Amino acid sequence: MRTLATEIPRHVGSDVELAGWVHRIRDLGKVSFVILRDRSGEVQLVLDQKPTFTHESIVSVKGRVATNDKAPNGVEVQVSELTVLAPAEPDLPVPVNQDPAKLSLDAILDNRIVSLRIPKLRRIFELQAAIVAYFGEHLRSEGFTEIKTSKLIGTGTEGGTGLFEVEYFDTKVYLAQSPQFYKQAMIASGLERVFEIGAAYRAEKHETPRHLNEYISLDVEMAFIESERDLIELERRILKTIFARVAEHQGEILEQWDASVPSAEEVDRIPIISHEEAKEIVSKRGGHKVFEINPEGERILCDWARENRGIDAIFVNEFPRKKRPFYTYPLDQKTMSFDLLFRGLEITTGGRRINEYAMLLETLPKFGLTPEGLPDYLSIFKYGCPPHGGFAIGLERLTQKILGLANVKEASLFPRDRRRVRP
Amino acid sequence: MRTLATEIPRHVGSDVELAGWVHRIRDLGKVSFVILRDRSGEVQLVLDQKPTFTHESIVSVKGRVATNDKAPNGVEVQVSELTVLAPAEPDLPVPVNQDPAKLSLDAILDNRIVSLRIPKLRRIFELQAAIVAYFGEHLRSEGFTEIKTSKLIGTGTEGGTGLFEVEYFDTKVYLAQSPQFYKQAMIASGLERVFEIGAAYRAEKHETPRHLNEYISLDVEMAFIESERDLIELERRILKTIFARVAEHQGEILEQWDASVPSAEEVDRIPIISHEEAKEIVSKRGGHKVFEINPEGERILCDWARENRGIDAIFVNEFPRKKRPFYTYPLDQKTMSFDLLFRGLEITTGGRRINEYAMLLETLPKFGLTPEGLPDYLSIFKYGCPPHGGFAIGLERLTQKILGLANVKEASLFPRDRRRVRP
Numbered sequence: 001m002r003t004l005a006t007e008i009p010r011h012v013g014s015d016v017e018l019a020g021w022v023h024r025i026r027d028l029g030k031v032s033f034v035i036l037r038d039r040s041g042e043v044q045l046v047l048d049q050k051p052t053f054t055h056e057s058i059v060s061v062k063g064r065v066a067t068n069d070k071a072p073n074g075v076e077v078q079v080s081e082l083t084v085l086a087p088a089e090p091d092l093p094v095p096v097n098q099d100p101a102k103l104s105l106d107a108i109l110d111n112r113i114v115s116l117r118i119p120k121l122r123r124i125f126e127l128q129a130a131i132v133a134y135f136g137e138h139l140r141s142e143g144f145t146e147i148k149t150s151k152l153i154g155t156g157t158e159g160g161t162g163l164f165e166v167e168y169f170d171t172k173v174y175l176a177q178s179p180q181f182y183k184q185a186m187i188a189s190g191l192e193r194v195f196e197i198g199a200a201y202r203a204e205k206h207e208t209p210r211h212l213n214e215y216i217s218l219d220v221e222m223a224f225i226e227s228e229r230d231l232i233e234l235e236r237r238i239l240k241t242i243f244a245r246v247a248e249h250q251g252e253i254l255e256q257w258d259a260s261v262p263s264a265e266e267v268d269r270i271p272i273i274s275h276e277e278a279k280e281i282v283s284k285r286g287g288h289k290v291f292e293i294n295p296e297g298e299r300i301l302c303d304w305a306r307e308n309r310g311i312d313a314i315f316v317n318e319f320p321r322k323k324r325p326f327y328t329y330p331l332d333q334k335t336m337s338f339d340l341l342f343r344g345l346e347i348t349t350g351g352r353r354i355n356e357y358a359m360l361l362e363t364l365p366k367f368g369l370t371p372e373g374l375p376d377y378l379s380i381f382k383y384g385c386p387p388h389g390g391f392a393i394g395l396e397r398l399t400q401k402i403l404g405l406a407n408v409k410e411a412s413l414f415p416r417d418r419r420r421v422r423p
Numbered sequence: 424m425r426t427l428a429t430e431i432p433r434h435v436g437s438d439v440e441l442a443g444w445v446h447r448i449r450d451l452g453k454v455s456f457v458i459l460r461d462r463s464g465e466v467q468l469v470l471d472q473k474p475t476f477t478h479e480s481i482v483s484v485k486g487r488v489a490t491n492d493k494a495p496n497g498v499e500v501q502v503s504e505l506t507v508l509a510p511a512e513p514d515l516p517v518p519v520n521q522d523p524a525k526l527s528l529d530a531i532l533d534n535r536i537v538s539l540r541i542p543k544l545r546r547i548f549e550l551q552a553a554i555v556a557y558f559g560e561h562l563r564s565e566g567f568t569e570i571k572t573s574k575l576i577g578t579g580t581e582g583g584t585g586l587f588e589v590e591y592f593d594t595k596v597y598l599a600q601s602p603q604f605y606k607q608a609m610i611a612s613g614l615e616r617v618f619e620i621g622a623a624y625r626a627e628k629h630e631t632p633r634h635l636n637e638y639i640s641l642d643v644e645m646a647f648i649e650s651e652r653d654l655i656e657l658e659r660r661i662l663k664t665i666f667a668r669v670a671e672h673q674g675e676i677l678e679q680w681d682a683s684v685p686s687a688e689e690v691d692r693i694p695i696i697s698h699e700e701a702k703e704i705v706s707k708r709g710g711h712k713v714f715e716i717n718p719e720g721e722r723i724l725c726d727w728a729r730e731n732r733g734i735d736a737i738f739v740n741e742f743p744r745k746k747r748p749f750y751t752y753p754l755d756q757k758t759m760s761f762d763l764l765f766r767g768l769e770i771t772t773g774g775r776r777i778n779e780y781a782m783l784l785e786t787l788p789k790f791g792l793t794p795e796g797l798p799d800y801l802s803i804f805k806y807g808c809p810p811h812g813g814f815a816i817g818l819e820r821l822t823q824k825i826l827g828l829a830n831v832k833e834a835s836l837f838p839r840d841r842r843r844v845r846p
Contacts, residue, residue: 002647019647019809020613020809021613021807022807037613038613038615039566039613039614039615039616039646054807056806056807057807058807058808058809085778085809085810086778086779086780086804086807086808086809086810087780087807088805088806088807089780089805089806092806093802112608113608113611113612113799113802113803113806114802114806116608116609116612116613117611117612117613117806119613122612122613122614125568125570125614126568126614128571129568129569129570132569132571133559133563133569136556136559140556143462145548145549145552146552146555146556147548147552147836148551148555148622148639148818148836149836149837150637150836150837150838150839151574151622151637152637152839152844153844153845154844154845164589164590164591165589165590166587166588166589166590166598167587167588167589167590168587168844169626169628169841171844173844175589181846182836182837185535185536185539185846186539186836188536188540189536189539189540189545190443190444190460190461190462190539190540190542190545191462191545191548191549192461192462193462197571197620198621198622199571199574199621199622203592205592214573214574214575216571223462224425224442355481355508355509356509357509357510357512376536376845376846379516379536379537379846380536381509382511382512383479383511383512383515383537383540384444384445384477384479384480384481384509384510384511385481385509386442386443386481386508386509387508387509395571413570413571413572413573413605413609414572414573414605415573416573416575418592421575421576421577421591421594421596422576422577422799423604423608423799423802
């Protein structure tokens, strides 16, 4: 019966069996100390022989637990039997038992299979898994249904640019940029409240610390709303759940990364300002008039919110019509739309959508679109669709900003960018 | 404040506000009865006027709740005010308020956007969402971490056949057939226990009721196992959780489909027979000697299990080496592998994987592979990988078999097959 490393302090004086990775070896001649790593954490082994195995080899051991003030967690295992289950070659491409801060991003990503063994890096994805779980948990508690929609689409709802082409038998299809069309179809189906956790693809030639060509989109869509403000309040509730659960259960990961999450009270304080006001703040602080909010503007707005509201986040709403997709619900020349900027980065875009068929038909030509080009999309509305809207949170960006990672690629297990398609 | 249809019985004598879809209209001249549908269910409205709206229009109503023995659930709402929020065109391509059994599969799928409004069809996906939630819930309770891995891969672990090609900037990549490579990488990273709920792609020209070219794979991988029997026991535990929760919370959906789920005691009774024995049973019952288990054989084996063990499911293990991928752990000429057949259909394939680097290097040439062709895959094992294995459950197949659907495409929201890439 295997015992996990973190359970060892409960077994002082007893014989235990352990299995895991050889994390660190200290050979003192007659005795050697080995740190064994497993999914729970680390524990010190004491061997009365020279170690004959390499770092990262998989071993199983039997031994007795003893207290030792100098050992991690105050305990160690005096090994009576050790078996190498799978030896590791000694030429590790990156060191697993050192601080990854010394490694370049390229070294980390080029050697992803090995660098993910570095506990601090692996834990990014333990946090990410927790975020996914809390997101779903919260939405289910509000009556939302999880959907899984196709990522192979005939044409993009947002136009044909930025789409990856797929050879599909005798035809060509595209990788979906978002589940927008399908989320709306499910609203009209009567589910009313849906969410999807799925991949989204953008064939954009970005080379920035904020872009991925494949990312996980946390998508939400909700019927019977009045404006984007209902969505902003929903997002506050979701974030409060995620942050509270992370603080409760992932405290150790936050500590390792010297990170923290906002409190519920802070999330309630996130201000909502219009795109017009946002431009004014950025113009004033940046020292020159701006016409749109670029990454520098996003940082300025978050600074402003931190100074004025004590929270490094801000909702920007009422974007002008020409800056949003055709399906965004108009409000004169503006729209019922919003972004959430968190710690200097846009992590959410959303808004109310046009749900009236007549309004949609009237809107299409203004965006250079025709009803003939969007028959499936229009059939959502032709047969009655309630007022609704939604938003999407970028999972990697949220993970990045919670932990304070410099590049969003650090928050993707196997990131895809223009040059990187492996491992 | 909106009240949901199923909450109405709790508000007899009170004024309520409702919103939803016009499901059915019965116009009796001076009075008309309307069934209003929302995400929770249906409720009868009584109007003292001729209805001026069409089926499927979205309406909001105010009225008083009264008892009526002839109304569904014994209550109805006497409407004082009705607003059409979004009118529906009258030319519905499929009827929403009739039994979908009369519709052909093509009629359902060609008009998917509208056919999903048919409550009985929509509920397939409410069940599917529940399965996804229970699967994750169970695995998290056993210490598994959810992962999200790239679906854009340089080459297939299983060879180059059956892959969809993607134009990726100046190069070509493929849509992943499974997260096999990445699941194993995460085992080696030290997470030890991982699961993924994600899309898988098979570019196979099947035209059968059991195949999809894009499906959702419920993938599991676990370290420190001895053989495929540990995986079979894990799958039993997962299925017991899913079935028990579905029986508890989705009873109404099961009833609507005249379906049921096996009890925990029945899941424990699912027999494990070797591939050799399985062939003998199929040969004997089918009346001619078989050399592999085809779909007819799968049905025969499930019949055999039902007659002999009282459960319409069977685990088949120890497949011969040449019938399994190169990475399957060998057991002489057989392998530590298994399938689960449920109600006549294979819903799971899995097995222990080769984890020793030397054994893997020795195996590759037997399958016509070279180390040079799989550098990333081999680096998982080069630096030490514990004994491990895993399996994948096809979400649509599991949904199909729980509800007794004739075709797996009925269990995919927007199915993709050789001819179908929309909606």
